[in-house]
Amino acid sequence: MTEKTGTFVVTHAESESAVVRDVDTAQVHTLASNPGLEVHDVLEATVVPEPPLEVTWEVIDVAERRAIDLVDSDLEPTRHAADLAAEAEIGDLVKEERAGTGEIHMFRVPEGEVEAAARDVLEDEETIARAARLEAVRVEVRRSADDGVVSVRYLPD
Incomplete structure (x- = not known):
């Protein structure tokens, strides 16, 4: 499992899922669930791919969350x-x-x-x-x- 720590902006949010974008690399991560995120939230966080297919991600740690x-x-x-x-x-x-x-x-x-x-x-x-x-x-x-x-x-x- 490859975890990734960085600054992410929420670009899309629904009740069951969300999409975050790494602000440094522009890589997009689809989250398998939405832990209460809203569009324009910024997270200093760590995400990991969800097994077994590793096509969706999960937020495992949030160091900071702020809204823009x-x-x-x-x-x-x-x-x-x-x-x-x-x-x-x-x-x-x-x-x-x-x-x-x-x-x-x-x-x-x-x-x-x-x-x-x-x-x-x-x-x-x-x-x-x-x-x-x-x-x-x-x-x-x-x-x-x-x-x-x-x-x-x-x-x-």
Whole structure:
């Protein structure tokens, strides 16, 4: 039996089963049962394949469990974030560490595509995986249609 310890994000959850994704390798593990997990939960855990076929997995240890809160904010990006994004080409990602912990990611999009870009970020599973890697518990998406800027704030609390 090969156990695997890592950081996992719950991508799908039903009463009888769940699917978790390793945030470092992107490997997906289908759990044979759901030990009370919900979509967007992040686990620092150990999983093992279930015999005899070893196609489903079981969570055998959870060191930490936290939820990632996705927030579609009605606030605009900070002036600093907008200024940083304004220096970038459309589509280029600008990253900046926050004072303390976390990161802010900013990018510009073509005129008229700000809402769609913000929605894509909120619906993308990789947003949650990135938050888990950054040890964030809150992801706040801000946008400015006037500037064509979307900022994604990965916050520790």
